[in-house]
Amino acid sequence: MGKINRIAVVGCGALGSYYGAKLWKVGHDVVFLLRSDYQVVRSNGVLIESSEESFVAHPKPAKDPHEVGIADLILVALKTTANHRFRELIMPLVGPNSVVLTLQNGLGSDDELARIFGPNRVMSGHCFVCLNRIAPGVIKHLAHGRIVIGEYSGPPTTRTWEIAEIFRSASIQCDVVENVQRAHWEKLMWNVPFNGLGVAGIVGYEGFMSKTLDFAPEVVLHPVLTTEDLLKHAGWREVIKGLMEELRTTAAAYDIQISEGFIDLMFELTSVMGPYKASTLLDFEKGLPMELDAIFLEPLRRAATLQVSTPLLQRLCDVLVALDGLRERIYQK
Template sequence: MNLDHPRIAIVGSGAVGCYYGGRLAQHGHEVHFLMRSDYEHVKQHGLKIRSLHGDFDLPQVLCHRSTAEIGECDLVIIAMKATANEALLSLLPPLLHSKTMILTLQNGLGSDDFLARHFGSAHVLGGLCFVCINRTAPGEIHHIAQGQIALGEHSGAPQVRTEVLAAELQRCGIQCKVEPSLIAARWKKLVWNIPFNGLSIAAGNKDTAAILADPILEKRVRDLMREIIETAGRLGHEIPLSLIDDMIERTRTMSAYKPSSLIDFLSGSEVELEAIWGEPVRQAKAAGIEMPRVERLYQELKARIAAR
């Protein structure tokens, strides 16, 4: 990463993209935001970030309606929903030069492979965001809890650039750690995403506090987590079972947090059904492993989304 004068593009300027892009801009980076619905508001009024780490405003934001308008960048951060990945085939080319890093902050499995297939594995990094964050109004972001990014390379082990990027994110107030295996880290995040994002919808539009207040639902969370951890282990990605208690206790501190999939469901937006629930089931089956609890939840979500 060129740390002297890097050009950074944010593709997917929702809550996640605006928060992390906003932090980079706050610390002096040239950050270009691809904006759709909030373009006019942000162009006139900038971004307002409310955060447990300190509120800040960006009165002037480099926002654009097209990636062609942005041009080539050193780092492209993808924070759009995985459901819209086909659009990246036309969005990304104007942003890329021979050494551009593409960092996807998307949920679930499959996005890293999709980008590597179309743009080359050497360009692709993955980041897993452990963060509670919502867009509360046009140009307004509320960062509620956590915020760490776990960073890894699609092509394998961390490189010098991985460490450099992680250090720069840290300098900009973003907690970041480098993962030795990106795919293992993705399975680890699924341990939280599959049960809480899924049950928030399947159990009747419940926030995390309501899920954990119900002993039957908490048991289902724990059973799902155990199945995911055991499946990951059989695939060669060791995750300790102690993570179950750790994740549940951390979730209790989030209070009545609405997971992003529930927000998408309630707003009528597309839910990341395949990336978070479908793809793990398919990858497990391809290795001869059944995930009955996750598959049941996947089918329940299909039905709920179809009924919506």
């Protein structure tokens, strides 16, 4: 691949803004494709608040993809609920040597990007980081920050390592993996329980474990559950572990082996996050659509395809689908 001169960030929420700002800080030509935060970022830049280092970045802001021009590296950090806009938002940025790297949650986004732009152009990865967008143009970094990347269509190549070095130059831990699909299943083992139960937990532990769902207006619903809330409740801890085991078993059915010790590692890493609200909780509280398909329903479909029993995942999906339909009623002003 040629020299990386311009980096475009498509999807400038907490994740895209954080990593884009860090790349800008070390001198890369970074363009943010923005929507609601455009005026704020244009006027004030992006403020990154972190115990490691707080700073203001001034990437080039753009409202329309045609303003961005051709980018050498396109970082896709959209919510998966916006995947139907891939062609509209990304196609104007793609040149002969452009690389499209998705850092989105869940399963299937890289498949769709490969169908549109070709498998050899696409890279895939995920981030293990605690971030919140606390105001327009303001990102709070709470913990972690590691990125894992790999090639969509095969083992790492020279460009894989070159792009990893770009992240490392910005003091971002970036690991290259042989099998990026395994990395996706590993991230699901965190996302599914902590994003999912954080929302589903509003029905209460007993309500979640019961065989029926009751969302009558008089039913009292609880607040969403932070990572700390989930970890300090023995019942929820068992559900978390059970979900992780179901996902590990499903991955194994697809010849993706994840060690049992990985479950203990997820508990250990989560224990230092404090009362963290994962992104799905924040979306739900704002009355926004949750990333149900990529994070929850697609893993369930893949389990069903190979007849892997996933009763906890099925229950979680049933509760989340029901709550997603009621989110406006639950959080109406």
